[in-house]
Amino acid sequence: MELIFDSHAHYDSDDFDDDRHQVLSGLRDRGVGTVLNCGSNLTNSKESITLAIAYDFIYASVGLHPHEADSMSSKLISELEQLAKSNPKVVAIGECGLDYHYDFAPHSIQRDAFKAQLDLAEKLDLPVIIHNREATADTLDLLETYHGQGVVHCFSGSVETMSTMLKKGLYIGFTGIVTFKNARRAVEAVQACPLDRLLVETDAPYMAPEPLRGRRCDSGMLAYTVACIADIKGISPAKLISITAENARRLFKIKQ
Numbered sequence: 444m445e446l447i448f449d450s451h452a453h454y455d456s457d458d459f460d461d462d463r464h465q466v467l468s469g470l471r472d473r474g475v476g477t478v479l480n481c482g483s484n485l486t487n488s489k490e491s492i493t494l495a496i497a498y499d500f501i502y503a504s505v506g507l508h509p510h511e512a513d514s515m516s517s518k519l520i521s522e523l524e525q526l527a528k529s530n531p532k533v534v535a536i537g538e539c540g541l542d543y544h545y546d547f548a549p550h551s552i553q554r555d556a557f558k559a560q561l562d563l564a565e566k567l568d569l570p571v572i573i574h575n576r577e578a579t580a581d582t583l584d585l586l587e588t589y590h591g592q593g594v595v596h597c598f599s600g601s602v603e604t605m606s607t608m609l610k611k612g613l614y615i616g617f618t619g620i621v622t623f624k625n626a627r628r629a630v631e632a633v634q635a636c637p638l639d640r641l642l643v644e645t646d647a648p649y650m651a652p653e654p655l656r657g658r659r660c661d662s663g664m665l666a667y668t669v670a671c672i673a674d675i676k677g678i679s680p681a682k683l684i685s686i687t688a689e690n691a692r693r694l695f696k697i698k699q
């Protein structure tokens with residue numbers, strides 16, 4: 444039986460300090476076969492690689508989240524580049540992008556930090572993990588000159604926005620948000636998303652799906668999100684698990 448590929452999680456988070464190994468070593472029995480642990484600053488990008496070295500089913504990405512965009516510098520970009528080249532289990536750049544909801548850094552600084560990481564992803568021929576919150580116009584604008592691969596993570600935007608992303612060849616990542624009662628837009632996006640571009644992700648420790656909403660999220664809970672998406676698509680959960688795992692391996696160039 445094919446196991447779930449969780450394409451976006453943060454097991455370096457303090458939320459797992461008390462039982463990280465227990466959670467990670469139990470995932471396989473809960474149906475999870477692979478996890479991509481995503482960096483969001485220099486420190487946790489390194490931690491992400493440490494996790495990928497310690498666990499054969501974990502892969503890593505290295506990058507700078509828009510919340511921390513003001514720490515971007517040419518030194519940081521070259522450190523991220525060195526990290527990306529340091530281990531073959533680094534399979535992506537990110538998460539990076541724009542977040543105009545929290546607005547922790549000025550927009551121009553967020554844009555520069557995102558652009559620098561898009562350039563790095565292209566240079567290293569690695570896919571990019573894109574975070575976009577209330578910044579769709581600027582995200583699309585910056586993607587205009589980007590010719591690499593990538594995934595728009597935690598998608599909950601409109602079908603029109605998704606179509607533009609799909610035309611760029613990007614994949615779309617869906618989290619537990621699709622299970623939420625008020626998730627009309629995310630459900631419409633799932634309906635419209637071609638199966639060969641769809642990824643599933645937790646964003647653990649955040650975004651636990653219904654009926655576990657509000658709890659600390661881990662990849663084992665992805666079964667609820669998978670069941671919900673499979674139902675929307677009218678296919679079996681097993682089929683969805685196998686398609687999304689294949690998509691993730693194609694995007695992140697991971698051999699089975």
Ligand SMILES: [Zn+2]
Pocket residue numbers: 451453481538646
């Ligand atoms: Zn994330």
